[in-house]
Amino acid sequence: MPPRSRLPLAFSVPKVEDRHNEDSFHRSTKGVYALSDGASVSFDSASWARILVRRYTQDPEFTREWLSAAISEFRQLYDRDSLPWMQQASFDKGSFASLLGVRIIDGGRLIQVLSVGDSLAVLCDGDRIKATFPLSAASEFTRSPQLICTNPTENAFLDEVDLEYDLVADWTFRGLKQPALLCMTDALGHWLLSQRDCDPSPISVLRKVRTPKAFARFVQEERAAGRMKRDDTTLMALW
């Protein structure tokens, strides 16, 4: 029975307890979900990530105009000229974040995944991974993924791609016995892809996580075992 109208479960834990979490997620009842991983070494990636996920769930047509409007909204948060020099310089340099957006269309007949950066979407059937996007191996995670920036100059890489095709994967729940869709930021994505051949499967491990407390404990245990990178960590799961 494909998941349809429910909101996905969503959990997020910061890199360090009591520190600000720069990941963000948003879920609409219309079957549009988004998560974003704000890059810490930039001016205000938490706000930028929040703007991206909220705007995506309101309007999932990712275009250059969409991005310009998001940048304008971010710029209105600050009075650039009144910032101290170091913050002004950092503001000009830009804030960076990934964007992973999902649209569930027609009860799962079509699942459209948009991804910029290294947040990962995973399509599962039972405990088997059917597809992942945009990365397919743990080794593909790098220290400097291309992220969306509030400084338009840094988004030049988007001029080189077709936004409707190159950044998008089309999946379906049809034909799957026990379909599930997972969205996660890079620490968890790296963990999942590096554990994909393990027993028990990483999907079955995540399937058991049903509460924020359980998620925090799972992340803590995997970090302690050295299997998961210490970073803000977010999961959205439509089981």
Add this chain to the structure above:
Amino acid sequence: MPYQAEISRENPTCFLFVIDQSGSMDEITETGRSKAAFVADVLNKTLYTLVTNCSKADGVRNYFDLGVIAYGGSEVISGFGGVLSGDIVHPIHAISEHTLRVEERRKKMDDGAGGVIELKTKFPVWFDPKSAGGTPMRAALSKTIETVAHWCESHPGSYPPTILHVTDGQSTDGAPEEMADGLRQISTKDGQTLLFNLHVNTGGGLEIVFPISETGLNDEYSRMLFRMSSPLPAHLAKFAGDKGYAIADGSRGFIFNGDPQCIVDFFEIGTRPKLVADR
């Protein structure tokens, strides 16, 4: 494997700039400015970039400790003025708060809608050019050893300090090589202190950039500076290669007869951090 430690607020690294301010640094470069003025400008820009990279909406994160040792005449002193002059090394948030002055400049930026806008930008200055007297390189490196040893003692798990030494002439207070050897021996658990040497020149001559051996270096002075320099760790070698320099296994962090562009690149490559936590 050395040079793998993640740089974080809990485990910052240290960049120390050792700057020759001897009399010959007043020679004019092809930019029309003296070597001292050009180096001061590049150093201010480097500090600006490092601070900017650590700045967030809620403040400056202490990923780096920074220091400047200036030497010339009979002096070896902190290159910072004002309240920073009392110590050599300071956390980056203190550097950000204590500039000599903040100048206003203009820069052009993409407006996000296909146009370009000109913005007023604040540009901080910490370091003014100075050039007088001899070249007490040995004393400067001795002060560097003292500073680095103290820093490593209190940061045993950190990525080790990186020393960027800029000079245009020979030491006038004795051979500096043994000091450089001693400096490179000081280490954290993540590896030995990195010492990179830049020799700046105004009179032409063959430019030698990141060499792998003494072959091709014409005199004992340049050969000594080569021996004084650390090999580039892999991530810096890659970055230098990406900037178009011919890099091979064992390339040293050493430039001889460097022109102004080399000065800029030397600072940029030398201060490229390995892994800053939270990309």
